[in-house]
Structures are given as C-alpha cells and as structure tokens.
Amino acid sequence: MPNNQFKKGELYSFITGKASTAIARRLQKKFNAANLNLTIEQWSVLYHLWKQDGISQQELCNATFRDKPSITRLVDNLEKLKLVKRVSSKEDRRMNMIFLTNEARKMEEASMELAEETLNEALEKVPADQVEVCKQVLQIVYDNLR
Amino acid sequence: MPNNQFKKGELYSFITGKASTAIARRLQKKFNAANLNLTIEQWSVLYHLWKQDGISQQELCNATFRDKPSITRLVDNLEKLKLVKRVSSKEDRRMNMIFLTNEARKMEEASMELAEETLNEALEKVPADQVEVCKQVLQIVYDNLR
DNA sequence: GGCATATAGTTAGTTAAACAACTAATCAAA
DNA sequence: TTTGATTAGTTGTTTAACTAACTATATGCC
Numbered sequence: 001m002p003n004n005q006f007k008k009g010e011l012y013s014f015i016t017g018k019a020s021t022a023i024a025r026r027l028q029k030k031f032n033a034a035n036l037n038l039t040i041e042q043w044s045v046l047y048h049l050w051k052q053d054g055i056s057q058q059e060l061c062n063a064t065f066r067d068k069p070s071i072t073r074l075v076d077n078l079e080k081l082k083l084v085k086r087v088s089s090k091e092d093r094r095m096n097m098i099f100l101t102n103e104a105r106k107m108e109e110a111s112m113e114l115a116e117e118t119l120n121e122a123l124e125k126v127p128a129d130q131v132e133v134c135k136q137v138l139q140i141v142y143d144n145l146r
Numbered sequence: 147m148p149n150n151q152f153k154k155g156e157l158y159s160f161i162t163g164k165a166s167t168a169i170a171r172r173l174q175k176k177f178n179a180a181n182l183n184l185t186i187e188q189w190s191v192l193y194h195l196w197k198q199d200g201i202s203q204q205e206l207c208n209a210t211f212r213d214k215p216s217i218t219r220l221v222d223n224l225e226k227l228k229l230v231k232r233v234s235s236k237e238d239r240r241m242n243m244i245f246l247t248n249e250a251r252k253m254e255e256a257s258m259e260l261a262e263e264t265l266n267e268a269l270e271k272v273p274a275d276q277v278e279v280c281k282q283v284l285q286i287v288y289d290n291l292r
Numbered sequence: 293g294g295c296a297t298a299t300a301g302t303t304a305g306t307t308a309a310a311c312a313a314c315t316a317a318t319c320a321a322a
Numbered sequence: 323t324t325t326g327a328t329t330a331g332t333t334g335t336t337t338a339a340c341t342a343a344c345t346a347t348a349t350g351c352c
Contacts (some may be wrong), residue, residue: 011265015173016190017166018211021292024161038200041308044162058330065164068326072332077307080297094317094330119157122287130283137280138165141268145168174310185310187338204300218302223331223337240300278347 018109021124030067030114037081037116043111046083046100053100062099083107085113176260182245182253183227189257190228191220192246196254199246202235208246229253 013019023042024040033040036045038068049055049061055063057071064071078084088097125132152166159165170186177184184192194209195201203217210217221244224230229250254261269277 011261012190012193013284013288014213014268014281015166015169015186015261016263017163017170018262019287020161020163020166021211022288024163025340026291027161032265039307040161044158047158056330065162067307067310068211068313068331069333073308076332092318092330098332115157115161119160122160123283124290126283126286130279133276134280135160137269137272137276139158140272141165142159144268144270145172145237171310185337202300211338212338215303215341216302219338222302238300238348242301 001119021114023118026121027115027118030118031111034110034114036114037112038107038111041074041113042078042081042083045071045078046111049084049098049100049104053084054087054097056095056097056109058095079105157185169264172267173261176264177257180256180260182257182260186252186255187220188224188227188229189261191217191224192250192253192257195230195244195246195250199230200233200243202241202243204241224250233286 009069027043030041031040031043044064045060048060058070059074060066060075061068066074075084075086075096079086082101085099085100085101086096089097159202169234173189174186177186190210191206194206195269203214203221206212206217206221212220219241221230221232227234228247231245231247232242233245
C-alpha cells in the first residue's frame with residue numbers, strides 16, 4: 001500500500017484547497033484596496049495575455065485550466081470592462097483572437113506586485129527548499145489527474 | 147529578502163490552486179459516476195457533520211472556512227435534498243442546530259472511500275515524506291493568511 | 293427597565309464554474 | 323462535392339462565493 005498517505009480526517013484541506021483559497025482571498029482584498037477593479041479569475045486571464053496576447057479563447061482555456069463556457073463569460077466581462085477585445089481570425093473564422101487594450105496593459109505592473117506580495121506573505125517562515133518540494137508535489141498531483 | 151521565493155512566472159498555479167481544483171473535479175466525477183447526488187461543497191459540509199452534528203451554522207462556517215451566506219445556501223440545498231435538518235436552539239433562539247438525516251448518514255462510507263481513492267490517485271508516485279512537507283507548507287500558508 | 297452593541301442567520305445582487313445542448317466554420321473522405 | 327466528423331465558441335441552467343444590507347435575538351451597561 002504505497003500510496004495510503006492519508007488517513008481519515010487528514011484529507012479535508014487537501015481536497016478543499018484551503019491554502020489556495022486563502023491566497024486568492026488575500027489577493028482579492030489587495031486588489032480592492034488598491035482600487036484595481038478586477039476579480040482573481042479575470043486577473044488569471046490577463047496574466048496569460050500579458051505574456052502574449054492575440055491568442056484564441058481555446059488557448060486561454062488550456063492556459064488557465066478552464067472550460068470554454070468559463071472563458072466565454074470571462075472574456076465577456078473583460079470586454080465589458082474594456083480590458084480586452086475579440087478580433088475574429090482571418091485564417092479561421094471560428095476563432096476569436098483576444099487582444100489587450102492599453103487600459104489592461106497599464107494594470108500589469110501593479111497587479112503583479114500585489115500578487116508577489118501576497119505570495120511572500122503566504123510563504124513567510126517557510127524555508128525555500130520546502131516551498132520547492134511543495135511546488136513539485138502540486139505539479140505532480142496536477143499531472144496525475146489530467 | 148528572505149521570502150522572495152517566487153520569481154515572476156512561477157506564481158500562477160500557486161495562486162489559482164490548480165492542484166486542488168483538479169482534485170475536486172476528479173472527486174466530483176467519482177460522485178457522479180457512483181450516483182452520489184452531491185456537490186463537493188455539500189460533501190465538505192457533511193464531512194464535518196459526520197464527525198459531529200447538532201452544531202450551529204456559525205460552527206460550520208468556521209469548520210469549512212466559508213462565510214455565513216455560503217453556509218445558509220448550502221444548508222438550504224442540503225435541506226432540500228433531505229440530508230440535514232435545521233433545529234432552532236432552545237438556549238439561544240438565534241441559532242440553528244444542524245442535524246443529519248439517516249439518508250445523509252448512509253452516504254458517509256461510500257463518499258469517504260471515493261475521497262481517499264481520489265487522493266491516492268492524486269498522490270501516486272509522490273514519496274510520503276514529500277507529501278508530508280507539502281501538507282505542512284500548506285498549513286503554514288493557511289495560518290499565515292488567517 | 294431601556295438603550296447600545298454584538299451575534300446568528302437571511303436576502304439580494306454580481307461573478308464564476310460545471311454541464312449539456314447548441315451554432316457555425318472547417319476538414320476529411322467517399 | 324457533398325456528407326460526416328471535428329473544432330471554436332455561445333447559451334441556458336444550477337450551484338456556489340462574496341459583499342452589503344437586512345432581521346431577530348441576546349448581552350452588557352447606565
């Protein structure tokens with residue numbers, strides 16, 4: 001029984017993701033306090049667009065680990081906020097290429113600073129090598145379940 | 147700078163909790179396949195009630211790390227499913243004590259088995275000592291942000 | 293007793309996730 | 323070239339999270 005690492009009563013927080021929920025809530029509060037009118041989910045889409053925009057909604061699905069309806073609605077809301085624009089592709093008219101507006105580009109620096117700040121608060125007093133192990137475990141978990 | 151453990155580009159999955167999302171989705175699929183008509187959130191409430199029922203909604207808030215409106219609605223839906231009952235306390239009439247029905251008690255064993263199964267799949271190929279480190283890190287993160 | 297304050301829970305409104313069913317465009321193969 | 327399958331994206335429905343505003347009960351203090 002090589003993998004019975006969880007006895008009853010220990011599995012709750014692993015499944016419910018208490019830690020990542022707490023991180024997301026803290027970051028959301030920082031956004032609100034800084035008058036960054038963004039949800040964490042919207043930020044997670046912009047995060048990938050800041051690295052490269054002009055990608056399709058399907059590529060955003062893969063990058064953000066969300067399904068297509070979720071991305072449709074997130075892009076809807078980001079468009080309402082005038083942070084992105086849908087441009088239908090000329091090569092394949094099924095596809096929408098998603099582009100950032102200048103407004104959205106301006107938000108990158110401030111929001112990324114708040115994200116790093118949040119993670120540093122979250123990881124206070126955790127030795128770097130343990131953080132590394134934790135990251136690796138979470139990556140394996142993700143790969144195991146895909 | 148003792149805590150700058152995250153360079154840009156590494157923080158995304160920590161914040162978005164990709165791993166715990168994947169675990170929850172896998173467990174939900176197992177519930178559906180087993181005709182357990184339960185959401186993961188409903189299960190997370192039952193999880194605490196199986197340990198002890200007859201507790202207040204506020205105690206459920208603390209146990210499940212949710213706010214009061216969330217618990218109100220979860221209890222609403224669990225009541226519709228006839229899995230719990232609200233009984234207003236005689237000592238303090240503001241409080242609802244939440245009790246399991248027999249129906250709900252019957253679901254404990256099967257659902258907990260599926261939860262353990264899910265975690266074992268998630269943690270396949272992860273050495274037990276690394277799982278331990280990961281759990282400790284996530285606990286510290288949670289404590290740091292409370 | 294009466295008033296302020298705190299606590300328990302509910303309601304309303306917005307955003308998002310999951311799933312199923314759908315449209316439209318593309319591609320592949322007979 | 324037309325038919326069938328695949329891919330990209332949208333829409334509808336249910337469940338849930340978060341905030342703010344609300345009701346009702348309890349408590350503490352004068």
